Amino acid sequence: MENSKEGLVFIVRHGERADCVENEEEIKKIEIAVDPHLTELGKLQAKCAALELQTMINDYKNDKNRKTKYFIVSSPFLRCMQTATGIAQALGKENILNDKIYIDLFLSEFLNKIYFQSSPMDQLHFFAKLESLKEILGIEIQQGLLEEGKHTDVEVIYPESIEKLFDRATSGYKKALELYEELVKKEEDGDVALILVTHGYGVQCLLDYHEAFDFTKGVEYTSVSQFFYDFETKKTRVGNIQWHEQLEKAQKEFDEICKKNNVKGNL
Secondary structure (H helix, E strand, O other): OOOOOEEEEEEEEOOOEHHHOOOHHHHHOOOOOOOOOEOHHHHHHHHHHHHHHHHHHHHHOOOOOOOEEEEEEEOOOHHHHHHHHHHHHHHOHHHEHHHEEEEOHHHOOOOOOOOOOOOOHHHOHHHHOHHHHHHHHOOEEEEOOOEOOEOOOOOOOOOOOHHHHHHHHHHHHHHHHHHHHHHHHHOOOOEEEEEEEEOHHHHHHHHHHOOOOOOOOOOOOOOEEEEEEEOOOOOEEEOOOOEOHHHHHHHHHHHHHHHHOOOOOOO
């Protein structure tokens, strides 16, 4: 960014999921039990998270007029893809690198027996309803980070231990950083920021990898963490970690919409 030898990386958790709210109408909208969508509040959280990270980028740059492109990579779970889409829309689709969101398996949910009775992967919208995803999301997606149909070489195995999740998440993350560096070198008109959209455990694993996870802050919906990546030394320095100010802003906007429409709770 400010220094062409340094990149800016954001790790973001998805927004509020529909199966975790006390709203029967919202729950009825869930098409695939293991792959719930975002609530309307969750969509606002994604938008507000995007504005927060945009502010972080603007605060970091010396040249306020220099453009930033956003390289967005998401977990294949619907709530993450919708969060990535909301972020892209808030940042402006014209600012999204290659006008698409990349979907890669290394950012997937923790596939533990506590949460899933069997592997959910082949049931996800991403695999079961791929043709309708573009209509659902409203933005082009690429199946795989490296190229169309080619994901990072990580194994997503059920059941999964926390150790296997850590290995899967961090090995994919390292390859994502390599590709990110290549893209930064090719981009001549402005800078590129990498945004990874994952799940709570995914956030914790990637922050643990950087020895930056703070248990006192937690990982709430759309938690934003910021790192500065040195392309020469391959080391990172920590920026804002487990940032949650967007939640209050999203809730306030959501409450105003509910009041205007004379409804209570989730829309």
